[in-house]
Amino acid sequence: MPKAVAITGNEAVAEAMRQLNPDVVAAYPITPQTEIVQIFSTFVADGLVHTEFVPVESEHSALSAVVGASAAGARAMTATSSQGLALMWEVLNIASGMRLPIVMPVVNRALSAPINIHCDHSDTMGARDSGWVQIYSENVQEAYDNVIQAVRIAEHPDVRLPVMVMMDGFIISHGMETVTLLEDDVVKRFVGEYRPEHSLLDVDHPVTFGALDFADWYFEHKRQESDAEAGVSQVVISVAEDFARISGRRYGLFEEYMLDDAEIAVVALNSTAGTVKEVVDALRSDGVKAGLLKLRLFRPFPHRDVLSALRHVKAIAVLDRADTYSTMGGPLFIDIRNVMYDMPGPRIVNYIYGLGGRDIDLDEINKVFEDLKDIATTGKVGAPVTYLGVRE
Amino acid sequence: MATLRELAQKDELLTGGHRACAGCGAPVALRMALKAADTPVVVGCATGCLEVTTTIYPYTAWKTPFIHSAFENVAATISGVEAAYRSLKRQGKINREIQFLAVGGDGGTYDIGFQSLSGAMERGHDMVYICYDNQAYMNTGIQRSSATPLGAATTTTPAGTVMPGKPQTRKDLTAIMAAHGIPYVAQTTISHWNDLVTKVKKAFAVKGPAFVNILATCRLGWQIHPADSIEVCRVAVDTCFWPLFEVENGKWRLTHKPREKKPVVEWLKRQGRFKHLFTDQNRHILDEIQADVDRKWEELLRRCGEGSS
The missing domain is CATH 3.40.50.920 (Rossmann fold)
Known part of the structure; x- marks a missing residue:
């Protein structure tokens, strides 16, 4: 039976991550996202997930490690806010350009300067043209539901793009609401196994990721990326329909x-x-x-x-x-x-x-x-x- | 220790046909290093000469899984690949033995990638990091790095009338990596194939992170004849500018002691980038370089428990 609980946005996202049970999570703490990393670390410490947790030394390395893990065929996640997202900027475009289905919750926080830890959308708006799918969430329930749906959207063969899921810093991340959580096995069945087309660990079929594209190919590859974006809406709708069947909650564009x-x-x-x-x-x-x-x-x-x-x-x-x-x-x-x-x-x-x-x-x-x-x-x-x- | 015949019979994981310059030390270093791997190896490479000359789409010179992400993040990238491997292995989804190798030039290792490298080593990933150190940003056109030696002319430390090349000495990255307390750190070069292969083999064999710093020529940046590439590295060892040593579980050991320590000018005079030092006006810099080499060599001997030369 689905259960109603009173939890914060950060707790709900961490719970969604526990249920998604990614193969790899690499993350770095930043207010107001920190709790997600902390709570997830306790899941790792208590053996509640099979995730390999990589406690990196920066957000740049967080997303870099997640790119490596995803290219190695793992379901890989990270989470960040504000300056952390800004530090990831270079790697954001690499993740989308390599068509890696990474899912990243982002807790919206203002960008420096002046330094400020509270909510606005300057962080994710700065990343709006990075080729990532961006999904925004009104409340704790939506943040939870969107993170789970994001995995299916990102990994869909017509998409194969990274997805950011947003919620407002403090207002939602630290605000407590009554939320209906899904059963672990329902989430597990909903997202299924990740089966990558190519993997660095498939050593019998070696592939080169991140090759050098000159003027003779770069444009075609970026055009393919744009084509993939054109198909995202349809996938978002169909994943939402499947999600309604397991949750009773309806989402659209x-x-x-x-x-x-x-x-x-x-x-x-x-x-x-x-x-x-x-x-x-x-x-x-x-x-x-x-x-x-x-x-x-x-x-x-x-x-x-x-x-x-x-x-x-x-x-x-x-x-x-x-x-x-x-x-x-x-x-x-x-x-x-x-x-x-x-x-x-x-x-x-x-x-x-x-x-x-x-x-x-x-x-x-x-x-x-x-x-x-x-x-x-x-x-x-x-x-x-x-x-x-x-x-x- | 493998024989040359044995090594020659192993598959080439970095094939010919790549577009590195004739006489480039980087592919030589990597071909030798990959011969040291006994299991399949996944390679990550920082942006730089090696990456751009080996992966020009739709071609690749790598017959082993390869990833390039950005300039400063190869250590973090491979740490993620290794984490994926550990996770999938633990879940029973993969059962092969696979090695992980991150490669960067001195720019991607000493400078912009230093934080990423330090982090990955501290976290203890089971990976090998190889720096092919050609002592400047060669891919962008020979700009100085923190690996560039004192007095060398680069395009950002040109030999001018008031500035005679790079004013600073190079950073001792190998010692810095040893200070991380990781199981294996070594310094080698392409003129000593046996030393190089043996060290990379050890690096792959240890459980946990290992770092190998390989001096590799850039015939354009060093202004040498392509055919002299290997010989110039040999002289770097003979002059004790680039000593061959390893640090295994904290224990420093010299792996090669030159029979006779040659003056460092023997190394400098072979390279056009030091040409301006051989003038009356700049000759004192040669003395400074020799004094610096002597001091560091004595320090290394002390660390290795060797008698003074």
Whole structure:
């Protein structure tokens, strides 16, 4: 029987990793991800997993070791946050370029400088063009469910790409929620055995990983990578369907909350979506046709589906917990505007909020919807990009 | 100890047809080292000359499993491969005996890959790390590294009118690796095939990490004739610039003591990169180099429990 337990995001992710029982985990501690490594280490110390745990001397080495392990045919995982992800940057592109199905939970935290240990999305947004699949999670349950599904997505023969699973630092990683966990054997059956096409340990069939590609081949190989990204959405959906059968919980490329008939809507990632739902509920009870699109799959961007989900909305506010410093708004805003470019109609504005862990509250989200009401009525947009909740 | 005939009969795991320069010491070092392996071996290679000249897609010169990831992470990469092996073996999914070899040049080992190397050695992975030390960043065009000797001209320490080549002495990486307290550390070179093969064999045989530092020529960077590649390494040993020794479970041992210690200028004068030192203005640097070699040689003799030369 599935059991309901009260645990934090970090505990849930560590529990998912115990159930996934990877062959190799190489990791380095960083706030707020540290607990995942600590808890997983106790599983190793108590013999609850068959994992070879490699306690490396840096995140660069963590992902490097995981790349080696994955190329050796192992199911391999790591986890990180912020500066750790930044230090991995070089190897991120190697993992995706080598088409290695690595799964990495990332606990979102602001990037230095100034140094800050709290949540924003500057870390994973900086890695959005690294060829990794990126899946964002609203709460502890989603973080747990997404990590388990990520293994199937990454290893799918049509994908064979590394996957990052995000949750908000402290807000979710250290926040306790009631979560329904799956049985160990159910998870084990769901992910099955990993059967790599090539392995460094298949010494009778030696292969060379990471060869030098010049101008005569590099482009073709990168084009294949792009092709693989185009197939990710379909795999995410089919894995979610299988997951619904074992869990009763349904996932898609994104969640549409009161969006069908919405005239004004917010687009958001991760835990803020939960706060937005509260506001949408209140507005709906006042007769306001408000809605939310909570993106789950951010990379590759499910542009056709997002377009068809938002095309009827009159005014859209995109909430970004990261800036691009391009003076054109946050990364999610830039993508949403791009998606909607061919669709005359919706007016789109951007709110950059919550950097360095600054809370966003109901009043602020209410203000966003108030702005949207004005825009929907007048069709006029003032400043396309607003910084929300900051002392100007 | 294997005979040359026996070694010649073993399969070549690094085949000919790769694109290293004529006279390059790196493939010579690796061909010899791979002859020392008695089981299948998985090779990881840092970005560098050896990697770029042996794996130009769609070709590979490696007849054994091979991985290249980046410049500074070959030790971490192979530590992950070895961890996968241990895990899969424990689970009964693999039952072969396999060895693991990480290879880097001096740039990827002494400098940018030093942290990754130190970490992997400290963690105790059952792997061998071989540095082919050609004393500069040869792949990018002969820039100085911390392995470049005092006085050598490189493209970032050129012999100018006020700066006569590299102002610093080289880092003693072999001693630093010995200080890690790992089971086996050795220093050798390609002119002494028997010394090299014996040491790599020992490195593979120990349980746990082993490090072997192999002096290997770069005919472009050292400005030598390709045919002199082996001989120049022999003179490096004879002058005690590059002594042959090993540190087995903490015990230092000289594996070759030159009958007569030649002056270091015998080694320097064969290489164009030291040409500018043979002028009245720079001759004092030759004396400094000799003094440095003498001091380090005496220190090595002391560590090895040998009498002074």
